[in-house]
Amino acid sequence: MATRHAKEPGKQPARQDAKAKLLEAALATIRTKGYAATSVDELCAAAGVTKGAFFHHFKSKEALGVAAADHWSQTTAEMFAAAPYHDHADPLARVLAYVAFRKALLKGGVPEFTCLVGTMVQEVHETSPAIRDACDRSISTHAKTLEADIEAAIAARKMKPDWSAASLALHTQAVLQGSFILAKAKGGAEAAADSIDHLIRYIELLFGATPR
Amino acid sequence: MATRHAKEPGKQPARQDAKAKLLEAALATIRTKGYAATSVDELCAAAGVTKGAFFHHFKSKEALGVAAADHWSQTTAEMFAAAPYHDHADPLARVLAYVAFRKALLKGGVPEFTCLVGTMVQEVHETSPAIRDACDRSISTHAKTLEADIEAAIAARKMKPDWSAASLALHTQAVLQGSFILAKAKGGAEAAADSIDHLIRYIELLFGATPR
């Protein structure tokens, strides 16, 4: 029985460590194998904690799914907020730079660049309203961050389009999610990159810019 | 080949019935709950057969997944081959009518209009190469059926685009798959329809037609 009470900072595993490690393990594992095929035991093993810790922090596997989606929303929001595409003066340039940025993210293995909530919502949309809503929130909130720039680009050109900024913002997400499916089917990012190029071309044409 | 015909009408359940019923049950159930969350027992119950019948026709659950993807490829291919969008004289009109046809298919509940192979490949891309390949075949073969019309539309306008007919064909599938994810996240087809409208607008702009 080893009693150690080392009080120095950064020694033993921090107290709230298990929850964070479980969420990180959930992101990686669910993106690779999907939600249903990921077991609680597996998550615990990947996180290096026990099942007691899991059910202490999450009242069920479904609650972990919701928390994982929320965690995903938060970390991706921070990442996009800090991304350089906001730096352009012209709003259309910012929108195009955003899409180009998304294309540039297609690096590494398929599970590393695909979307957690897109994967999860496909599986649980009929069986877990809580997870579905969390995924919807993640996608819709992110799309919302594009609306102001799209709106400004419309206004700057005095356009009166028969489509809304909101629908174009959601369309960008549809193309990205669809491109991830192509990447998964083909085992590589090439087709996904081509599809994103088509999206860039569409936005250029929509706003009357010269397509490359 | 082996012509197996019932001798008299009004007989007992046909002999090859179980396999077909299992495949139909697989399409419905997997589209609703996903592949991993669908158990063999559940499939058997939905098809009204026993587990003995299941493992007689499919050597494993994974084999059923492959067969379901192939069955999906076949039935959808027949359905699209018989669809009216081929009737237009102009190849671009055929392409646009195809996309409009896909939009018109967004009827009923979400599991009824979404795509089996898009759902499955998201889950199993890293864990079941056999199913992933079957899903890739389904998507890529279907996309291929659009290439000739796109190519003809390019040639008719003497265009020299920096994108290929193949990539545009795959892009249509990406948009459709992405729109299904939006539909699943939002629990309805509206956002999916809007996204398909953007795809129609893109193709019109690409080929210099007047956008509506």
Added chain:
DNA sequence: GAAGTTACATACCAACCAGTCGGTATGTCG
């Protein structure tokens, strides 16, 4: 420094999972 709370660990369970196996009913073919 006792009391209470939080953050884990250990041990366990009933339900469920994919897959097996011996058996039967119903063909086909010679």
Added chain:
DNA sequence: CGACATACCGACTGGTTGGTATGTAACTTC
């Protein structure tokens, strides 16, 4: 007819599942 194959049945198995009950060490508060 008999020999053999195919189609299907349903009980069974061993391992896994999500979830629980209980214990305990560490931190917080007074």
